[in-house]
Amino acid sequence: MKKSMIFLTLGAAMIAAPVFAAPGGKMGNADGNGVLTRAEAQAHADAMFARMDANKDGKVDAADREAARAAMQAKRFASFDANSDGSISKAEWDQHGADRQAKRAEWKQKRAAATPEAGDAEKGKRHGMRGHRGMRGGHHGMRGGHGMMMKADTDGDKAISQAEFQTAALARFDAQDANRDGQVTAEERKATREAKRAEWQAKRAERKAQRAAAPPTAPAN
Template sequence: MNKKFSLLTLGAALIAVPVIAAPGAMGAKGDADGNGMVTRAEAQAQATQMFAKLDANKDGKIDPADRAAQQAERQAKMFAAIDADGNGSITKAEWDKHGADRAAKRAERGDKRADAGALGEGKRHGMRGPGKRGGHHGMRGGMMAKADTNGDKAISQAEFQTAALARFDASDANKDGQVTAEERKAQRGEWRAKRAATAAPAGE
């Protein structure tokens, strides 16, 4: 007997990844001209694009309503991917196939890590407990909370831009108005050190 699941019933079973982005994150995407460096103007333009993407309902602010809308969109896309025949419901056979496909992809990724000699590193990441993963997301959430300067539980475009440029300035170690790959690497090292210090048990 095929057991059918409605979209609403399936929603509780889907894994929703929180949409929490660090404003102004320095990376290759911000390097509009491809010269290997990110200027302050490029960082500001990237922040504008990121804000527009996160402001799902286009009301000029980022708040829980946007995260809920993005989560619903992800769930709808996942439902459509599982609903192979597109009839608006998911049979047990479709659900089982989805699970088998995910397992196969995980196995493939594991094989690739092993081939690259990174299996041990993957296991270490896999052993991280929920607390550490939560701490990482919590840190990002903290960054977003800092962007909310007026404490209204929402982030305006101006607040997002201000946070983005503050992060740019923090990355721009020599204050020449541009961030190089070396400066980004150095800042990532500082972030990792801070996360490690935060995650370390008291007394260590």
């Protein structure tokens, strides 16, 4: 199995792990005071690694990826198999579709019930989210997760040990801890987000300029 495929999948999982992708996240803040300490970041990294290490062999690799995929498929099957008889009948299939439609209708009603101002603001927020994290943004996020995983795998063995995972998580914590006081505050998290956003916008502008400056492609004969 190609190394890039292994890390793309595991990278996506790590993006969902706040301690790795954003160590100042609420999930790492055990006492709920809004300030993440280095000890909390380390503890959360260890807990997240334990969750990702499905077969408990002390590393996160392709075997864990397959286990996670199998678990996801089993969960999805169970959501259809209402009577848990190991098969999905047409009635269960239709019911699942009806439930989804009902949830969608409920969501639309809640959105319509919001004030126009709130609705417009929310729409703008969602549009911005799609622009930064949507189809293309999500793929960009996958590449970001891939890069994090590649950096974490310091010995190049296509697996992430607990020590490597913890080192990477704490390195990201230290990058956010601007004043080096051993804790990450809301202000430091905001500064990190703004710096990342500015970096992303600069790269986007650079790519746009490069495309504009590129000579037109000659038509095929």
